[in-house]
Amino acid sequence: MSSAQPSNDQARQKSVEAARIAVEMLELAAESDRAAFVRRRCRADASLMADVLSLVALAESEPGFMARPLVRLPEIIGAVRGLAPGTRVGPYRVVSLLGSGGMADVYEVHPDGEPQAERVALKLMRPDAAVSDASDRFRREVETLSRLDHPGIARLVDAGVFESEEGARLYCAMELVRGIPITEHAAEAALDLRQRLGLFLRVCAAVAHAHCRGVIHRDIKPSNVLVTGEERVKVLDFGVSKSVALDSIVVTLTGSPGALVGTLAYMSPEQAWAEEPIDVRCDVYALGVLLFELLAGHLPRDPAKQSIPEFFRQLRDEEAPPIRRVAPLVPEDVASILAKAMHRDRGRRYTGVDDLAADIGRFLRAEPIDIRRLDLAYLFGREARRRPLATGAVCALAIAVVAGVPLVGWQAYRAIEAERKRLEDARAVVREIVNTHMSELHRLPGSTKARRLWAEQAVAIIDRLVEGGAVDPESRSLQIAALTQLGRVSGGTGDATDGDDVSARASLERAIALAEALLVDFPDDDGFRQQLAQVLFLRAFAGGDQSRCDETAERAGSIWRELAQRHPEQLGSRMSAAYTLVRSGLDQGTRGEHPTDSDRALEEYTQLAREYGNTPEIRLGIGMARRWRAEALQRVGEPAWEDDARAGAEVLGSLLQEGVSNDSVVRHLAHCEGLIGLVEARRGNIGEALARAARSGSLVRNLLKSDPTNSLWRTDTALVLSTARDIRLALADWEGASAEERAVHLREAIAILDEMIGIVLQDRETSALSESEKFLLSSFHRSKAEVQEHADALAGDRK
Template structure:
């Protein structure tokens, strides 16, 4: 055939040489040229098969009438409605069948591609595939050949496949568009495994499984949920998995058109030497499938493809990317190269998920799951927090699984575990002490060389035991902690683990003198404990004061290490990190000056290390973070221009890291923080549109980060923060309806996080903030009743956070803001008496917060504004009809005092150039209100004047 001959000639040429020869060979036939180009394009993508695009109902073509001339009106007994897909070897149409009356998807093979062997294979496969009756498989109705005539009168025989028409989305698109989390994606793949296993039981191997060939249909669209076949209980979890975790919709597998029966004699798996001989999509093929030996192909090849699918929808990329490689090179890579580990994309997948995916993609068939049902069963075990069978259940592994299923008990179990290890440590410490004391006593009695040798050996044995048990305790305790670090609901358990670890490491340190290694371990332990107790940027227990104490101990230990090893890289790094931890803790407690000193010390050490080790990317990243920290300090002190300068330096560094590695999730996360900080400064200085642009860019990046870390609480909270910031800007731009949409998304994320880990202090506070955001939006829309509901919820939640940790300045400021907003809303609703009470309470909280940190210009301004608002309320009350003269005087006098206090503080900030434009506006309002008080006093004096003697 002419098309085949031209394709064979061109495919062997370099890509840049093909165009000229194509025009030479097909110059008189543009249709032939386009067809050969499609074949070449398919070959470039590794798709030398009759059709790449599955039967997906995509609305690619809006004008069906415009298409009518480009496709036949009928093929056999099917009336063509429209084209819905096209690939290198053929087309998919939506078609109508009269008897029975139904819509079907009709695949047709392009003219010139239908060989006698291919037609024979279609006929045989139609019989086999007709046996597949499963809700998760798109039915094949018929395979046949019909005579078709073109508009020019040319007649040709058209092979076709009539299939069930599915209106759904490809698996990958569905998961992205619906924001399905990792557990939901795994549940969908488990359902796909059920359908594949059904086909395998009927003797059919799919051979072309990939996300594009799996459509997902929402249950409310009429899809029936696939059930586990009764004859195969292996596909079920051991304890009711379907009721505990069901997939969010129903996946349906398409394109069994290149499947083969397990006993098929049609050898179509060989590498491409002729057109159409390689069937399947290369990135998803198993090593045995690309090897070309049909005798090696069995159901485990589909298991491998399922593993690749699972990897891709979790990681967002292929485990072995062969899309730009030639077919021979792609085949070699699949046979020989190891896939990228799933945990290289995100450490969230380290453990069970990575183990499941890796086992499904083993190079050796014998090491894979032996059936699709086995893979489905292990996925469901993971979803139910049961031990999977893909690896031996070690004690540490079983403990991690137990922690997920029994969050309430895990703290006690963890502490018991640590106590057991610590008991051994204690015995060893005692043994060291006893040995040393005995050696001293016996040395005074025996001075022979033999005795001294024996004593030395005894001491060495004791010291060796001391170090071995120390290593055991350190490894076991901290391995468990790191395993729980990203598990929601384990905050308290982690605190018990670390505090117990520190207790016994203290005992070891008492015996170790200047043992640098042990001092470093203690430094790391105290730092971890400080973070768990009160680090506001991660899951914590809300003990900010205890967190600062632990971080300070870490800093003292780090200084001791640097005294011993003043130039050692790791010692300096530990010191820098300790300064940063103390600075962060000081900032949370409102000690801005102290926080700044520690942040500056951290920054200077990291600059020194980055200069000495320019090849170290982590050091460069830390310097960039240091710039952002200093920018935040300048912002808090009201130095907005300086803050933006430091933020710009940080941004440039993070953007450079992303250009260097587009998959650098850490750099993306760091950049989102900087973008949000820039946006907050721009918003505070009045550039609302500029702020919105920064926030929207941050939201895009946060969603990318969460896609790579869908189970990571920190990544999920990052998306919530970005939604909140976008909402703030939209509300300030009088687009409150849009802002509320973003606020609700943030609140939903935080409610799930709080449900996962009720003890997490950070999420408690952030959930309170979501209530503030919604109240603020409704207030801007003048929906004061709704605003009051959310502001009161904000106040209640903030009050609980303050009760949990009275030292947490941020939470106390939240409470002050909440009371202030409740008061403002009550004013709008006409309840001035209640408003005055709430605003008075707000000023009391503000004054206490401001007194703790005179350096914080933002808190000082907010406190001054609250006094101004109270003064204005009191002024209104003094003039309310029916108010007695004495009450009016008392209220007016207090109003004057509040306003004068507000003006004095705002003028002080203005003189120090720490008052932003919004503060300037509030200062003008306070001055005007004070004038009104004076006018009222003058009027009252005038009224009394005639009665004076």
């Protein structure tokens, strides 16, 4: 009696299983791991094991094998039986089969009895996949999807168990997304560079949300990033485990089901070689490949055009080809961003998707990107270690570097005048200054003067370019960016400044006028609108006519709030909108009103933390909002300001402990510590009050010591010390203090005021001070006179 021959369906199912196991096995590098893996997956099925080993051997030995029809399985997958239309699965009715994978089929369904209701996509485990490990992976996927809640991610609707003839089968229902791959949409809509980058930022926002929820996508590619008819971006297939991701490779790779090569093009080296644990940087790499394809029109490396072993070798040993080699019109900054995102050493990539998105956003606003192509901080630091230099000498070295800029600028002028095709070269000079040198020098102690020189050079060069006929939007945006940088570094803008408020206002007013004109010509460009909002907001802090400051602050907030409503997936706009609310809340407190805008700002920051996780940037925003609301509540006499001060100190202190020690964290923490000290002083807790005062003073004194020329840091140090003065005065007024203790506190308050006056003056004549510095100096002198009078009266009483 002869044995029964397997049916065609059985043979096809076995081929699918062999191909799936072979793909998973190819990712294992060690032979011992492979042997254990194939034994575990094939169990006692010697025939299946032989098929798997044959496929692996051919894939590694024969160039181009993976692209041959031998392992392209669309006819097998397409022939697998699916559910008939009308079949009931849980509370749903099947409309049609959308696609099939190695582990599950995906159907379009509608609620049972409601054929006109909104359709959803139902993912149903295949009968042949209902084994324990696949079921566990499916449950993990559902659990993961349940943690994701973002407008850019296809949401989970429902999950359950379908009792079919073949047995229990798990299913999950998800939002049905009708769209096309992002690359196809960009090509069909003929999107320009800025539009493509704006679209890409929406993808980053969705992926960043998933990362904050502990989910790594692992399979980012155009077919998993769809754009709908309403131009909404939706990222699909989140939450899959490593094995599920490999299952998807069998079905959705190069556009035709069953091709085994497409997803490889988006794999990071560590993901492909599986030599170390995977982290979020594998998604950063895949996003880099996606952006490369979005801008260049093809992949940086195409595994379909070479053997799989050669592709893996290149992935491990060679950097991705520069995009400007195939797309020379891509700006240099964007090329640098791509190179960093796709670096084969993940330690040199962006540490997270937020960092990648932040640099894209900076480029769109013509701000400095955070890539250190010319690492001045490193070079100067190395020189400082070789020959220890004082802060002034380091600044002199930075200024000496600046001296070479006029020659570069003159060469750029001549290039523009001689040959129009070199316009990009000249703009690159400005971008190098604005996007690299300014940010690098910002990290150096004592570099404020040098940064102003760089900014002045950038403005001179770009002005000459525009006057020479460079009126394209990028040149005009660069002109605005250069003027913005000059305004920021010149005077009172809330940034590290040179103290020249008049020059700052002039630069920023000119930048506002240019940004408004640019928006008239390009009214639909949100990148230019974002740039205008930033300049308006900086102008609000540059002093002068208070009504003008109020007007620009309100306009900036209005633009950011509008952008946040239109693009809720863009973190930057929402952070900026929240920040404007923080500052307007402080103004409400100054007017004697309850700071309702501060309340709204904290609500928005809290919502951002829920959506994106407690990132350092969001925690800094929360800490800063707590500090400003505490001061606003203090001004209107509401006791809740103590709670805000303590909460702000807790958030900012944790950031400092984690190594996030930028000047914003330090300054806001110092203010919170001072406010807490003032509370303790009014309660008579002398030890705690003085400890808080000492801590707040130490924070800002050390910061100022790193750059005594920084006008903002001088002002903030003096203001923090003014709280230390108030602590001493509160202790002197405490009813439990003796006459001797009061005299001591008043003397200390006078000493603090002398230090504050010295900080503002910094060995300068009063005529050399900015308007804000003159105002502070006058108020400090008045305060000293009042305290001295109080001290003299106390001394007279004692006598």
